[in-house]
Amino acid sequence: MTRKNDASAPRVAVIGAGSWGTTFGKILADGGADVVMWARRPELAQEINEAKRNSKYLPGVNLPRSMSATSDLADALNGAEQIFLSVPSQSLRDNLSALRPFVGDSRVPLVSLMKGVEKRTGLRMSQVIEQALECDPARIAVASGPNLALEIAREQPTAAVISSVSAETAEAVARRARNSYFRSFVNMDVVGTEFGGVLKNLIAVAIGIVDGVGYGENTKASIITRGLVEMTDFAVAQGAERETLQGLAGLGDLIATCQSPLSRNNTAGRLLGQGYSFQDVVKQMQQTAEGLASVAPILQLARAAGVQMPIVEQVKRVLDGTMDPRDIAPHLTTDDDTPQGERTNNGQAGGGAALWRSFQRAFDQFLNGGRSAQGD
Numbered sequence: 001m002t003r004k005n006d007a008s009a010p011r012v013a014v015i016g017a018g019s020w021g022t023t024f025g026k027i028l029a030d031g032g033a034d035v036v037m038w039a040r041r042p043e044l045a046q047e048i049n050e051a052k053r054n055s056k057y058l059p060g061v062n063l064p065r066s067m068s069a070t071s072d073l074a075d076a077l078n079g080a081e082q083i084f085l086s087v088p089s090q091s092l093r094d095n096l097s098a099l100r101p102f103v104g105d106s107r108v109p110l111v112s113l114m115k116g117v118e119k120r121t122g123l124r125m126s127q128v129i130e131q132a133l134e135c136d137p138a139r140i141a142v143a144s145g146p147n148l149a150l151e152i153a154r155e156q157p158t159a160a161v162i163s164s165v166s167a168e169t170a171e172a173v174a175r176r177a178r179n180s181y182f183r184s185f186v187n188m189d190v191v192g193t194e195f196g197g198v199l200k201n202l203i204a205v206a207i208g209i210v211d212g213v214g215y216g217e218n219t220k221a222s223i224i225t226r227g228l229v230e231m232t233d234f235a236v237a238q239g240a241e242r243e244t245l246q247g248l249a250g251l252g253d254l255i256a257t258c259q260s261p262l263s264r265n266n267t268a269g270r271l272l273g274q275g276y277s278f279q280d281v282v283k284q285m286q287q288t289a290e291g292l293a294s295v296a297p298i299l300q301l302a303r304a305a306g307v308q309m310p311i312v313e314q315v316k317r318v319l320d321g322t323m324d325p326r327d328i329a330p331h332l333t334t335d336d337d338t339p340q341g342e343r344t345n346n347g348q349a350g351g352g353a354a355l356w357r358s359f360q361r362a363f364d365q366f367l368n369g370g371r372s373a374q375g376d
């Protein structure tokens with residue numbers, strides 16, 4: 001492998017060269033790092049090295065010269081000061097087994113870029129990393145936010161949040177993951193940050209279904225708004241802070257993913273709404289739609305915690321083929337007749353006021369791109 005990199009630049013590794021891994025590699029390289037990508041397929045590593053392109057995942061995007069790739073894991077990890085993980089969530093554990101000999105005792109931060117839960121265990125990605133590598137949680141960070149890969153690869157201004165139980169780790173990663181078009185904020189609510197990314201995918205599938213069926217803006221706004229309530233209730237019951245769900249990793253990502261045809265979860269939902277079966281949708285999807293695998297474990301966790309998620313329940317029924325997509329609504333149509341309060345289950349945030357504050361916060365964060373890593 002030939003690298004034309006600045007020997008003094010900090011070296012980072014990105015494991016997984018799909019659309020997000022490659023885009024995040026570009027973010028890091030444009031921020032001054034010497035980036036080595038690990039790609040499963042040697043042909044892809046060769047394309048990144050020789051053509052500075054990843055034409056399957058990021059058509060038309062030129063990659064920086066300080067980005068190189070290899071299909072050799074040891075080579076990718078050699079000398080890395082930070083390691084970013086961006087493979088499909090269901091494959092993370094297997095990939096970590098391969099990685100383990102090369103990252104064993106080191107104190108190098110491990111950063112999850114993924115937005116799924118493990119289907120078999122219901123664990124978040126940071127929990128899988130902690131378990132599979134038996135490492136200190138203070139070494140783990142997660143990145144999340146309204147981050148549609150292709151928009152960022154085209155250098156459109158975007159914000160994200162880096163979360164870790166260690167403020168030092170979050171700040172070190174946020175300092176690395178920033179450049180003129182990408183700003184990383186920080187927080188210490190890993191649970192809320194990760195679940196925000198997982199849950200917005202499920203609501204985006206619901207919005208895709210609505211689009212596919214042909215319903216309009218009222219239905220979508222109702223589902224997005226009630227979806228945020230479901231996301232918040234669920235995440236808070238799992239130990240998240242309510243505010244995190246009103247930030248970039250919650251509301252911010254919910255808006256981006258529900259609005260954009262670039263979203264694979266939204267696309268998968270649209271196909272379901274058009275009448276394709278789950279199996280047909282899986283066959284048609286060229287890229288990872290995490291929401292499809294996360295529905296069942298999230299509902300299991302919700303039931304165990306006594307949290308109601310009527311929208312996510314309906315997504316599951318459409319996936320199972322037991323509900324006509326045209327019946328999708330912001331509520332279960334089998335609900336009893338008693339009018340329900342608009343406030344969340346936890347009863348702390350008044351619906352309208354909380355939503356208005358959420359929009360204000362999201363707007364302020366975008367206006368407020370500071371000069372140092374800031375709280376989300």
Ligand SMILES: NC(=O)C1=CN([C@@H]2O[C@H](COP(=O)(O)OP(=O)(O)OC[C@H]3O[C@@H](n4cnc5c(N)ncnc54)[C@H](O)[C@@H]3O)[C@@H](O)[C@H]2O)C=CC1
Binds near residue numbers: 016018019089148149
């Ligand atoms: N694409 C996006 O806009 C964003 C994606 N994410 C998250 O990033 C994660 C990765 O998604 P993308 O890069 O978008 O997916 P993708 O489908 O574009 O790429 C996945 C990559 O993983 C590889 N892969 C597939 N199975 C594998 C396995 N068993 N072992 C190792 N590699 C394997 C594929 O060859 C491909 O290179 C997901 O959790 C997703 O939710 C997060 C933010 C934005």
Ligand SMILES: O=C(CO)COP(=O)(O)O
Binds near residue numbers: 115256
């Ligand atoms: O997470 C994303 C945007 O923040 C990408 O969403 P999709 O995985 O649905 O494309």
